[in-house]
Amino acid sequence: xxxxxxxxxxxxxxxxxxxxxxxxxxxxxxxxxxxxxxxxxxxxxxxxxxxxxxxxxxxxxxxxxxxxxxxxxxxxxxxxxxxxxxxxxxxxxxxxxxxxxxxxxxxxxxxxxxxxxxxxxxxxxxxxxxxxxxxxxxxx
Numbered sequence: 009x010x011x012x013x014x015x016x017x018x019x020x021x022x023x024x025x026x027x028x029x030x031x032x033x034x035x036x037x038x039x040x041x042x043x044x045x046x047x048x049x050x051x052x053x054x055x056x057x058x059x060x061x062x063x064x065x066x067x068x069x070x071x072x073x074x075x076x077x078x079x080x081x082x083x084x085x086x087x088x089x090x091x092x093x094x095x096x097x098x099x100x101x102x103x104x105x106x107x108x109x110x111x112x113x114x115x116x117x118x119x120x121x122x123x124x125x126x127x128x129x130x131x132x133x134x135x136x137x138x139x140x141x142x143x144x145x146x147x148x
Contacts, residue, residue: 010042118145
């Protein structure tokens with residue numbers, strides 16, 4: 009099973025969110041989720057990657073996968089086991105993150121969210137996940 013993350017660039021209450029993330033991720037891992045798709049942008053994505061890095065010592069079989077929207081950029085891979093580039097060739101750069109996010113949702117069984125307002129990319133991605141009927145876990 010696969011999970012992905014959807015959250016705002018900026019977050020408040022990072023310690024509380026980290027605790028909620030760890031609790032929910034432990035539960036998901038016990039239910040059989042082993043692949044975690046991460047966007048690598050913004051505070052929520054980075055917090056999720058750090059929490060997963062800590063959980064990897066206890067659950068070495070989980071996979072932390074960075075999903076990159078652009079092939080022509082450098083990425084910090086230290087928090088991830090590997091990276092993938094989704095089939096979004098030919099998508100104009102201004103739509104690459106949106107299409108990457110949609111691809112991540114489509115690949116996932118569960119979406120862990122930190123969405124506190126109804127505008128912006130995270131909100132759009134959450135609405136897409138709802139439309140696709142994905143299981144949603146909010147840590148906001």
